[in-house]
Amino acid sequence: MIKLKADYVLTLNEKYEIIKDGEIIFDDKIIEVGKDLDNSLTEIYLGKNSVIMPALINTHTHLEFSSNYTHLEYGDFMNWLNSVLEHREDLFHGCKSECYKSAIKEMKKSGICAFGQISSTGNDLKYLKHSPLKIVYFNEIIGSNPAAVDMIYQDFLARIRESEEVQNEKFKIGLSIHSPYSVHPILMKKVIEIAKNKNLPIQTHFMESKAERKWLENGEGEFKIFFEKHFKNAKPLINPIEFIEQFKDTNTTFIHCVHANENELKRISEIGGYITHCPISNRLLNVGLLNLESVKNFSIPYNVATDGKSSNYSLNLFKEIRAALLMHTDLHPKYLAKDLIKSVTINAAKSLGLNNGSLEKGKDADIITFKLPNKVKNLELLPLQIILHTNKVDNLYINGKEVK
Amino acid sequence: MIKLKADYVLTLNEKYEIIKDGEIIFDDKIIEVGKDLDNSLTEIYLGKNSVIMPALINTHTHLEFSSNYTHLEYGDFMNWLNSVLEHREDLFHGCKSECYKSAIKEMKKSGICAFGQISSTGNDLKYLKHSPLKIVYFNEIIGSNPAAVDMIYQDFLARIRESEEVQNEKFKIGLSIHSPYSVHPILMKKVIEIAKNKNLPIQTHFMESKAERKWLENGEGEFKIFFEKHFKNAKPLINPIEFIEQFKDTNTTFIHCVHANENELKRISEIGGYITHCPISNRLLNVGLLNLESVKNFSIPYNVATDGKSSNYSLNLFKEIRAALLMHTDLHPKYLAKDLIKSVTINAAKSLGLNNGSLEKGKDADIITFKLPNKVKNLELLPLQIILHTNKVDNLYINGKEVK
Numbered sequence A, B: 001m002i003k004l005k006a007d008y009v010l011t012l013n014e015k016y017e018i019i020k021d022g023e024i025i026f027d028d029k030i031i032e033v034g035k036d037l038d039n040s041l042t043e044i045y046l047g048k049n050s051v052i053m054p055a056l057i058n059t060h061t062h063l064e065f066s067s068n069y070t071h072l073e074y075g076d077f078m079n080w081l082n083s084v085l086e087h088r089e090d091l092f093h094g095c096k097s098e099c100y101k102s103a104i105k106e107m108k109k110s111g112i113c114a115f116g117q118i119s120s121t122g123n124d125l126k127y128l129k130h131s132p133l134k135i136v137y138f139n140e141i142i143g144s145n146p147a148a149v150d151m152i153y154q155d156f157l158a159r160i161r162e163s164e165e166v167q168n169e170k171f172k173i174g175l176s177i178h179s180p181y182s183v184h185p186i187l188m189k190k191v192i193e194i195a196k197n198k199n200l201p202i203q204t205h206f207m208e209s210k211a212e213r214k215w216l217e218n219g220e221g222e223f224k225i226f227f228e229k230h231f232k233n234a235k236p237l238i239n240p241i242e243f244i245e246q247f248k249d250t251n252t253t254f255i256h257c258v259h260a261n262e263n264e265l266k267r268i269s270e271i272g273g274y275i276t277h278c279p280i281s282n283r284l285l286n287v288g289l290l291n292l293e294s295v296k297n298f299s300i301p302y303n304v305a306t307d308g309k310s311s312n313y314s315l316n317l318f319k320e321i322r323a324a325l326l327m328h329t330d331l332h333p334k335y336l337a338k339d340l341i342k343s344v345t346i347n348a349a350k351s352l353g354l355n356n357g358s359l360e361k362g363k364d365a366d367i368i369t370f371k372l373p374n375k376v377k378n379l380e381l382l383p384l385q386i387i388l389h390t391n392k393v394d395n396l397y398i399n400g401k402e403v404k
């Protein structure tokens, strides 16, 4: 059992309580959070301008692409997609044990205790099964060619079984349907069926680009050219609203949604879906900026994630939410900062179905501590000052154990 | 004399030439730039993925505020302005020799060879006169109370004389008129007169906030409340176009211009003015985002600067242009990246009146070298990849001498 004290304790509970000179007692679970907790434990005071808050959660990344720095073509969604197809294999082969270790190290240093990993091939399993961080390992299905549906599905089932064998308290699994334009509806239904039976979280890329809407709604635009290169007279197989409807009664997170319209946001809200916002990735592919105001107006809890190094230069969540703070110039920085801190803690935990993301009795003791450069008098500005000045943490605890 | 070779040499000349496996020969001035330069000098090859480019120039900062981390009230321009007035003195006193040294160190590490320093009090002179970096030291005048015009002017002349005594090849001076709402027009005219006679560059904050326009155009809004606290029946003393007109036939840079309208941008362009864009500062004070598209449409050369730590968490220019790259989501990242690299080199040199900012024969040998994480096949993407992956430089040369 450990008892820590800091100048500022962010609980991220429902009331978003911030405790000045607060304390927390925990072993693998959080036991108590508050002020002057009368307990015989020797207290560790973390020093001037110290902060204790829930450890961060990076809901969506593609670690298989972590060897990409300058290979892929940024600046345009379709050029990027074509360069991914061109470089996929050498990027996958380029990322071996060291590459996974340094990606995890980068996340750990930035206070991440858990992440959602989209696995395209399953080759990442051997590198991730002993990760010091918690993982929700999303087996991803991709393929819309009717002739290949069975083969794709059998391969997918085999990968699920393999990942199930590795499950432990830090390694959970989820399922990912790559997107509405790249997966056959028959496969979508099967995957959702499995997710319901096994109560697994789902992730799916949705409305990342304008090209996606042009294709799904009228079979036109850049995707038409893209598909015709691979298989003749390809046509869209599902419309956006039908796509969303399928996920009713599941725990599904829609990634990106930059070009989701009000109707689609309403449906996502109605089925209790979550949204993952990847600001840097969206910018590098030049697909624009998610309208966070309307996401909030439809009361959809959103989280922020780094996506993969296929479309990001960093896996550091503090850098990602600082980018979001700078980019959403229509929103007041003080209030946006509060939402952004929530988006990488409690909201992210709900999206991944994890028992952490806030400092409350009974939660997993996933905690980070760090120092601000100076004291913050107005606690309303604490979330903003944390986002401006923090890149690394001093301590990361997962299930109450310090992760070095 | 030194001869360097790198995988990529960005000349920033008129044609924006990028030389693959290029070389540069220099002593205090640049002698030659090109490929396979036949010269008996032993060549230093900087290694795989190495880059040589002009050293960066931070045109606008307020180092007197460098001890601010969390003191000032971000999120709203007027709240911020009031918190600056409240904390000014203890921030100035809080920044002594060490504080100036660490500010300069931070800039040096990020490849800055020269910066424009706005001096509010003159107390910074003793800390800056032996700076390893080039400085254009802008003595700033502020004060709109008619009764105090003479006293303010005499004090201003004394500060100019003091700074003139310190001038050397690395220390130049300039004049700053704080803004159209805070300086009496009589003082403006006198300062412009001096600048013309001594051929000094001028800087002035212009249209940073909506409140500024409401005040200058109809004496209304938050500034009315602000001024009434200090002197009764204050009224605006100049309108925006009159203000710009005064700077005809001078070398003037207008800082911010977030709320400059088309008419005012047109006038700035017609008088050959420059614009300094401070994206992070504008965001922290929640005044919105400069429309770079219209600045370009009026062919006004713009530069990017960090402003002071009074409204920024960093003095690193690579971080500032990366923020600009992320924030201007309406502009294509590949082409914006090219403009942003230009904005902190050749454009910034012109604004400060310095003989550097590009690698061309006869220019001061102000040069930086660093490495990218991987090779870049498509040279069109080199500016973008540099901005994404670079925070620090390996070497900084000023007038051909390496600055450690």
Ligand SMILES: [Fe+2]
Pocket (backbone or CB within 6 Å): A060, A061, A062, A118, A205, A255, A307, A308
């Ligand atoms: Fe993704």
Ligand SMILES: [Fe+2]
Pocket (backbone or CB within 6 Å): B060, B061, B062, B118, B205, B255, B307, B308
């Ligand atoms: Fe400024």
